[in-house]
Amino acid sequence: MKNIQPNLLEEYQLGDLKLKNRVVMASLTRGRATNPDLVPTSMMAEYYAQRASAGLILSEGTWVNSQSIGFINVPGIYTEKQIEGWKIITKAVHDKGGLIFLQLGHIGAGAHPDLQNGELPIAPSAINIQSQSFTPEGFKYTVTPREMTVTDIQKTIQDYRQAAQNGKNAGFDGIEIHAIAGMLIPQFLSIATNKRTDEYGGNIENRARIIFEILDAVKEVWDSTRIAIKFSPVMLSNVGIVQPDEETISIFQYILNKLNGYDLAYVHIVGPSEDLIGTPVEQLQESYFKHFRHHYSGRLMANLGFSKQTADTILKEGNADLVSFGEPFIANPDLVERFKHNLPLSESDRNTFYSGDENGYISYPKTVYLKS
Numbered sequence: 001m002k003n004i005q006p007n008l009l010e011e012y013q014l015g016d017l018k019l020k021n022r023v024v025m026a027s028l029t030r031g032r033a034t035n036p037d038l039v040p041t042s043m044m045a046e047y048y049a050q051r052a053s054a055g056l057i058l059s060e061g062t063w064v065n066s067q068s069i070g071f072i073n074v075p076g077i078y079t080e081k082q083i084e085g086w087k088i089i090t091k092a093v094h095d096k097g098g099l100i101f102l103q104l105g106h107i108g109a110g111a112h113p114d115l116q117n118g119e120l121p122i123a124p125s126a127i128n129i130q131s132q133s134f135t136p137e138g139f140k141y142t143v144t145p146r147e148m149t150v151t152d153i154q155k156t157i158q159d160y161r162q163a164a165q166n167g168k169n170a171g172f173d174g175i176e177i178h179a180i181a182g183m184l185i186p187q188f189l190s191i192a193t194n195k196r197t198d199e200y201g202g203n204i205e206n207r208a209r210i211i212f213e214i215l216d217a218v219k220e221v222w223d224s225t226r227i228a229i230k231f232s233p234v235m236l237s238n239v240g241i242v243q244p245d246e247e248t249i250s251i252f253q254y255i256l257n258k259l260n261g262y263d264l265a266y267v268h269i270v271g272p273s274e275d276l277i278g279t280p281v282e283q284l285q286e287s288y289f290k291h292f293r294h295h296y297s298g299r300l301m302a303n304l305g306f307s308k309q310t311a312d313t314i315l316k317e318g319n320a321d322l323v324s325f326g327e328p329f330i331a332n333p334d335l336v337e338r339f340k341h342n343l344p345l346s347e348s349d350r351n352t353f354y355s356g357d358e359n360g361y362i363s364y365p366k367t368v369y370l371k372s
């Protein structure tokens with residue numbers, strides 16, 4: 001009898017794209033655009049091509065404009081040179097039979113004057129998110145940003161649209177909007193960091209407005225089935241005061257309900273990395289992905305801490321359509337093959353996550369078991 005249960009390693013039809021499997025490489029900032037223009041490099045092309053057996057690759061978070069920069073050596077997609085650099089990467093991935101979406105990000109209050117020619121970062125409100133920014137002199141505490149005017153907001157939305165267009169010109173297969181904690185979008189969603197009194201602040205609808213305005217803008221460039229968005233509703237660490245609050249559950253219900261009308265490629269959700277008991281979102285502790293599945297009728301991509309076994313389980317339970325893997329792809333460029341052959345995974349070296357050179361980047365070998 002034919003097995004009709006979804007399987008991590010089987011093909012998957014994502015709109016008009018055929019994925020070789022449901023193993024997605026999640027976005028990984030690796031700090032290898034080590035040049036003043038933040039242009040992707042040929043070393044990055046080799047890195048992504050090494051991982052092209054994933055069903056889909058999501059690029060590292062990539063700046064939509066110079067105001068969005070909050071971390072050194074992270075590439076952008078807002079200049080011609082950057083577009084040319086990305087072309088080499090998308091070609092390298094396509095030549096290996098892979099698919100790659102571009103992740104578009106803006107760090108808002110997570111930036112630092114050292115990365116902004118001495119200017120203050122911009123954010124929904126003039127509130128220090130009490131996080132850290134990776135500057136040329138190492139990690140520094142964030143500062144109190146400048147509150148965005150409505151004109152700033154409109155310009156930023158247009159920058160997302162232009163970045164989406166640039167991504168298309170660079171040969172990407174689609175885009176993912178980077179909206180996990182620490183970035184600009186969650187700073188609009190959070191009660192702690194959004195004190196605006198205009199149409200972008202106050203009630204849930206207003207705080208979530210920017211998401212839909214960005215999606216509407218990028219939809220002018222891409223078919224909706226090539227657009228995705230990544231959220232982390234319950235991230236607790238390393239995100240300063242942008243924490244789950246008493247309206248997190250209801251704002252995400254509102255967002256997902258509204259996204260039901262968008263026919264996106266997928267919504268990508270990062271799971272809980274810590275115990276939620278005692279937090280305002282403790283009711284999500286059990287049945288986390290099932291909760292979001294209940295509110296979202298489109299494709300769902302689950303992330304955080306998955307193994308081959310737990311990924312297969314969530315697919316079979318029907319609580320996700322795709323599963324993404326972040327850290328496992330760092331030391332296992334051949335993650336899919338290792339899953340296929342049930343081979344052990346290598347551990348990544350955290351000291352080289354953002355260290356700028358080849359070591360710990362393109363140096364991880366394929367498993368010896370697979371060498372002929």
Ligand SMILES: Cc1cc2nc3c(=O)[nH]c(=O)nc-3n(C[C@H](O)[C@H](O)[C@H](O)COP(=O)(O)O)c2cc1C
Binds near residue numbers: 028326
């Ligand atoms: C070194 C590193 C860099 C990351 N950079 C990004 C990023 O640029 N964009 C993003 O959405 N998530 C980023 N993440 C989060 C991962 O995409 C993923 O959500 C997280 O690692 C959990 O998945 P995992 O348990 O499979 O690693 C990063 C994670 C790591 C370890």
